[in-house]
Amino acid sequence: MNYLNSYLEILEDSSIPCPLCQIELDVRIDKNKKPYMVCDECQAQFFIRGEKGIERLCEFVDRPW
Numbered sequence: 001m002n003y004l005n006s007y008l009e010i011l012e013d014s015s016i017p018c019p020l021c022q023i024e025l026d027v028r029i030d031k032n033k034k035p036y037m038v039c040d041e042c043q044a045q046f047f048i049r050g051e052k053g054i055e056r057l058c059e060f061v062d063r064p065w
């Protein structure tokens with residue numbers, strides 16, 4: 001799956017705001033190479049799974065906010 005390699009480059013060192021706290025969350029990559037975020041403030045955890053979700057996350061972090 002070549003989309004995996006290209007999204008890892010985009011998501012490395014990227015961040016998105018927590019929808020609840022508006023605090024910037026670092027995008028982390030789990031051992032299965034799937035992106036996720038954890039908010040220290042509200043303890044919410046966001047796991048992005050399907051290919052479509054990962055594509056949209058890449059588009060989202062590329063966008064200024």
Ligand SMILES: [Zn+2]
Nearest residue numbers: 018021039042
């Ligand atoms: Zn939060």
